[in-house]
Amino acid sequence: MAGMVTNGAAAWPSLVWDEWAATANTLHMWTQIVGKTRLALTPLQNHWWNVPLYVTARGLGTSAMDYVGKGGDDVLDIEFDFVAHELHFRMGSGKAMSVPLRAQTVADFYKEYRGCLVSLGVDVKIDPMPCELANPIRFDLDTEHRSYDREYAQRFWRVLMETEKVFRRFGTGFLGKVSPVHFFWGSFDLAVTRFSGRPAPPRAGADAIQREAYSHEVISAGFWPGNGGYGAAAFYCYAAPVPEGLAEAKIRPAAAGWDKALGEFILKYEDVRSQASPETALMEFLESAYAAAADAAKWDRAALERQ
Template sequence: MDQRFRNYTEWQDTADTLHLFLQMAGKVKLGRSYKRPEWAHVRMDCTIQGIGTGIIPADACNFEIYFNLAQHHVDVQNSLGARVRIPLVDGLSVADFYGQLMEALEVLGTPTPINTVPQEFHDPVPFDQDAKHHSYDREAVELFLANLQFAYRCLAGFLAPMRGKVDMPAYWFGTMDLSGNVFSGQPAPYSGTDVIGRNGFDEKFFEVGFWPGDTKNTAPSFYALPYPFLADIGTYGSLLEPSMAQFLPEESEFVLRLEDAFAARDPQKAVEDFFRSSFGILQRVDRWKDLDWITEPLTYGG
């Protein structure tokens, strides 16, 4: 297992450029997909070689947009066998990529207009006007992909045995994180008015994820976020594992840095312990009604 990583500041130019490229594909999926609760229809698939939209429905045929981050190209292809490939190279600006992506969709017969303003991004220049983000460091991207692969195993190890409604790990184009959720089945209306929160927070859930860092928190980290949000965990902080993990009341989330996970004797176990102990603390603060059934062990043999 590759235990290397880069702090966000060490590859920010490339991270931001890739983030914006992926946002465009996510917005295409958002515009054409059947709507699902908690924004599940905008989740993107993490695969062995990259990130893809999965099947996007269109009038004449289905299509997909796939970012091969190991071979460094984007394939825009449809179910009729047509494909347009966009090489990912240093110097390709966000504006240029936007033009190539829109042209590819036209060629495939699936033109899809999108909102060109980036979402949840610190520098919201419209895609078609952004010439300043144009960096692509292949080694940094490959390392990000390796980190995603490790994170997927950790998240899946925690989420897989849970019963009921579970979202397995997927990529979110807004925040550039890989995350999954286990839901309680209990309604929990959101008190805010913003469209993302109003449609994303409607029942009790526990989200686990990994993000590569951003302008506010530059260390790539795992996180656990309960909803309804926790402002305080009282005396239960002593139950949090491993010892390097912490609860951030201002963010209402538990955090374990990737660096600290890699420093553990068994990094994957350290991350899964982090998720399980965070979930256990949540249940002490606000126990879910059907917790015993949700966590009842599976009985598969072999």
């Protein structure tokens, strides 16, 4: 943590869930539509690493996806631009389109989105049913989610951008298998995951998604804005499987601790942004939560970490 540059609270804007929940829930569905395109156009990688979105200099993007159509081989990338508030479609052949991000229903967004793909000559089958939700509504039938607050969409991206910087620095101290820092559109969170290298026992009742995601022992850290009923933006860290005694471990900073209901360590976003150096507080959480979980799970830390 020595020498870490701090931007202070100004770079970490307020993100009170109740003030932008409608926009967040709409964006969640929009990112799922784009994410399902990525799922359809990319080959399966371990732990579903082929499907997430990535933080960009202006928002969230897919990176280049291979596409073979009537015009031959090409690549496509799609980006949510939360600076200009546009959705960009770009192809390696030079074709490009952009549509404005504005308040509209998920059904209308989905229709417009599919129309853009058709105009670009991209024919891709997208499953219209959202993932990882208690009461999903098909994209083409969803007139409930229809909000877009430009200010809060941009705040969300700014938080993701600052968080991604710290997550990348956190990753440099680990020599074992570690994921990219990526945005999972199913759960609407930014995450980075470390692996012990050992297979994990099968999870009881796991579906195909969970079986692939948790095939090996992991310690995962991330940020999510408060969706799913939690109601507050927070950073988290969990181990899967959960080692015995982890719930009793003490971590830093003082505001962080074990959430019994969630079964993971939690540090609320407001407790980070209120610090003189939010970056230092977040790194302290990541390092101490990882150390507690790795020790409890008896990972070979001497072999896995940069000494």
